[in-house]
Amino acid sequence: MNSTISLPWTIKISSYLYDHSLAGKAIYPAAEILVELAGVVRRNFPQAGIDNLTEAFFPRFLPVPANAQSLAVSVQMNAVENNGIAASLLTKVELKTGNISRVLEHGRVKFSSLSGNKVPVPPFSVPEKLPGECIAVPPEVIYRELVPFGKSYRNITGDLTVSRAGAVACLSGGGTGADDDLLGSPFPFDAVLHAACVWGQRFGGIVAFPVGFSGRTIYKKTKKGITYRGQVIPVQSGEKALVFDAWIFDLQGSVCEEIRGIRMQDVNKGKMKPPDWIRATTL
Incomplete structure (x- = not known):
């Protein structure tokens, strides 16, 4: 895959997502954006690894309208180094001035396979202990x-x-x-x-x-x-x-x-x- 592939995608909105809100307005979580992108990548490139995610960026919120059943988005994908796939989640909005639309990016990330089986050693000895005044x-x-x-x-x-x-x-x-x-x-x-x-x-x-x-x-x-x-x-x-x-x-x-x-x-x-x-x- 040498060029960018852009596909329409529908996000199904479950009721629990409305618990993720800011100032009374539901916002689609960054964690769920990653899941959606992983699903599109896995569906279109079954052999692609998705357990190693790098260079994630969430440039703007993705609002969820009240009582929505779904969100219409698009996903762009292209091949990157180490047999990885870069994916972006986009929406299109119509501007009020004329027949002009604008594409907004809400999340992007690179997926690849985990190289080796070595699990890292965290820079602390016991997870539940913290130094300093707590x-x-x-x-x-x-x-x-x-x-x-x-x-x-x-x-x-x-x-x-x-x-x-x-x-x-x-x-x-x-x-x-x-x-x-x-x-x-x-x-x-x-x-x-x-x-x-x-x-x-x-x-x-x-x-x-x-x-x-x-x-x-x-x-x-x-x-x-x-x-x-x-x-x-x-x-x-x-x-x-x-x-x-x-x-x-x-x-x-x-x-x-x-x-x-x-x-x-x-x-x-x-x-x-x-x-x-x-x-x-x-x-």
Whole structure:
């Protein structure tokens, strides 16, 4: 495949997706965009590997209209190095001025096979231990005041322990109708982003949303109905953007996923502020 292939695609909207909302409007999750792209790649290139994801970017939200049954999108794909496939999820909007349309990109990523069977050793010894002064934030507080999503996306299930060194928590594999065959359940990955968001509110002073990552390697697919442990560590902290590495473990301590270079950004340009109680006294 030397040229770009563009295909129409229909995303089926399940009711649980409306729990992923911002200011009362449902937003299609980045984790689910990756699942949709993986499904299109697997359908059109059955031999392509999808367990190693690199250079992910989510340039703009994909809104989900009220009571929608489906979303009409298109997916562009082209071959990249290491026998990989690059895929982008796009929508077309009609502009109000004349018969002009504009193509919007909502997510893109490169898929390839995992090379070798070596599982990484995280840069810490025990996943549930954090150095430094810690606070514990209960999940009901997280989802009421910091990451106000609905029931289906409340998958930090125990107290989130947060220090300057990072954040750790128990994560749920979820229990709704999401696909957990292609990339594993999207819910633990999504919940790790919630942990990074809370860290950003405490030590970065911003409400940051995921805009991409440099790499995500899936060693063992997470499954719905199963409990996991997640840990994030800050790699870079700035006024407008934060970068994290993250790991998802099973309860025996084996690495299920490693996510590198998660980029979190204040996409609302300061319109959303962390509550005073979560902010560290010195940022």
